[in-house]
Amino acid sequence: MDFELSEEQKSLQLLARKFAMEEMLPEVAELEKRPDGEDKFPYDLVKRGAALGFHSLGVPEAHGGDGASVLTQCVVVEELSTGSPAVSKVYSHNWKGIAGLIAVATPEQLARVIPAYLEDPLYCIGIAITEPGAGSDNALPFDADPAAGPALSAVRDGDSYVLNGMKQFIAMGAQAKYVTAFARTDRSVPWTKGVTGFMIFPPHEGFEVGRLHDKVGLRCYPQHDLIFRDVRVPVEDRLGEEDRFQEGRKSVVNVGTVEATATSLGIARRAYDLALSYARERVQGGKPIIEHDLIGALLLEMFTRLEAARTLLWRAAWSIDEGVSDQKLARATKVLAVETLNYMATRAVEIWGGMGVMKDAPVEKVYRDAIQLYHMGNTNQVNVLKALPHL
Numbered sequence: 001m002d003f004e005l006s007e008e009q010k011s012l013q014l015l016a017r018k019f020a021m022e023e024m025l026p027e028v029a030e031l032e033k034r035p036d037g038e039d040k041f042p043y044d045l046v047k048r049g050a051a052l053g054f055h056s057l058g059v060p061e062a063h064g065g066d067g068a069s070v071l072t073q074c075v076v077v078e079e080l081s082t083g084s085p086a087v088s089k090v091y092s093h094n095w096k097g098i099a100g101l102i103a104v105a106t107p108e109q110l111a112r113v114i115p116a117y118l119e120d121p122l123y124c125i126g127i128a129i130t131e132p133g134a135g136s137d138n139a140l141p142f143d144a145d146p147a148a149g150p151a152l153s154a155v156r157d158g159d160s161y162v163l164n165g166m167k168q169f170i171a172m173g174a175q176a177k178y179v180t181a182f183a184r185t186d187r188s189v190p191w192t193k194g195v196t197g198f199m200i201f202p203p204h205e206g207f208e209v210g211r212l213h214d215k216v217g218l219r220c221y222p223q224h225d226l227i228f229r230d231v232r233v234p235v236e237d238r239l240g241e242e243d244r245f246q247e248g249r250k251s252v253v254n255v256g257t258v259e260a261t262a263t264s265l266g267i268a269r270r271a272y273d274l275a276l277s278y279a280r281e282r283v284q285g286g287k288p289i290i291e292h293d294l295i296g297a298l299l300l301e302m303f304t305r306l307e308a309a310r311t312l313l314w315r316a317a318w319s320i321d322e323g324v325s326d327q328k329l330a331r332a333t334k335v336l337a338v339e340t341l342n343y344m345a346t347r348a349v350e351i352w353g354g355m356g357v358m359k360d361a362p363v364e365k366v367y368r369d370a371i372q373l374y375h376m377g378n379t380n381q382v383n384v385l386k387a388l389p390h391l
């Protein structure tokens with residue numbers, strides 16, 4: 001067993017760390033201050049990170065990208081997320097979108113997305129699953145209840161499908177130049193047997209980007225409503241066979257799960273770094289608070305949990321690269337990482353004392369970002385429910 005990163009992984013790790021600390025951290029702090037409802041998307045940072053290679057990193061070599069392994073992606077995402085999980089998510093969400101597409105699309109369909117993505121550093125990919133009435137239901141196989149799951153309807157009409165309905169919380173909905181939309185082609189059966197994937201290239205007649213959701217954290221990583229009013233999609237833009245979308249995606253589910261886990265780990269590390277540096281500087285009772293036993297013990301507990309989460313994540317990522325991954329490990333790791341993250345963020349705020357909740361101190365942002373991860377890459381409850389059958 002070898003836990004040593006390769007020279008290439010180490011140099012990518014350093015590159016990501018430098019970009020995260022020197023450029024992302026200060027610029028995102030400023031962008032975040034823009035008022036609610038205003039566009040805070042980090043266009044300039046995303047472009048500069050693309051010039052360093054982060055846009056193409058997770059795209060397989062066979063499709064013109066850099067073909068980083070899942071483990072390498074996780075190492076880079078952890079680093080980038082210490083600077084800004086919002087900017088990091090832009091890249092990793094796009095890689096996830098491409099991995100999902102490769103699993104289901106034809107070569108002709110891929111040729112309409114991936115080359116354009118690689119050429120354009122601001123090409124973003126939307127993955128439109130969640131709806132106002134269907135969140136966790138889109139991930140859980142409620143086999144007896146056809147009412148559960150996506151309601152966005154797609155009705156065949158000659159050589160096209162007509163889509164009506166809406167999606168909500170869709171990452172980069174306004175920035176996306178390509179969107180994979182999950183629509184219901186058969187409402188008489190459970191959604192796992194009646195959902196079809198469609199390619200949408202905005203702008204598209206009848207397709208509208210709705211409200212921008214104002215979140216407390218990850219404020220530079222936007223989510224939008226997407227509205228479909230008689231959106232006509234040609235049959236050539238259907239992904240795979242009608243009603244069979246879910247089967248095609250199974251092979252990439254674990255990639256999406258570890259991606260959110262690596263994001264969690266990066267924010268958790270930022271929480272630890274902030275807690276440690278403050279505890280070394282802040283003097284109470286005549287000595288730095290790190291020298292008070294209770295604070296020292298708290299920091300050691302944070303260190304232990306962080307290392308445990310990273311070790312498990314690396315193992316989950318490695319097992320995907322080796323083709324031996326199972327849902328249980330990837331999902332259990334995400335649950336552990338999100339619990340670790342929220343433990344770390346709360347402890348960091350605690351160690352910072354009253355300063356911890358002040359807006360001009362950096363630690364409150366970590367706390368606001370941390371709670372977002374409960375809902376990304378599936379909720380803890382959904383991950384537990386989906387891991388259980390594999391015990």
Ligand SMILES: Cc1cc2nc3c(=O)[nH]c(=O)nc-3n(C[C@H](O)[C@H](O)[C@H](O)COP(=O)(O)OP(=O)(O)OC[C@H]3O[C@@H](n4cnc5c(N)ncnc54)[C@H](O)[C@@H]3O)c2cc1C
Pocket residue numbers: 126127128129130134135136137140168169170171172218223372375376377378379380381382385
């Ligand atoms: C920052 C962010 C980015 C996002 N990006 C995207 C995106 O790009 N595309 C997209 O499609 N969606 C996206 N989402 C939406 C996300 O996938 C959903 O929020 C998530 O799936 C949960 O759905 P929900 O919010 O409807 O919660 P609900 O499904 O209503 O769940 C509420 C609570 O009930 C629990 N629960 C639900 N059902 C069960 C059950 N059967 N058993 C036990 N507990 C249960 C859940 O775990 C949760 O704790 C994003 C969300 C956020 C916050």
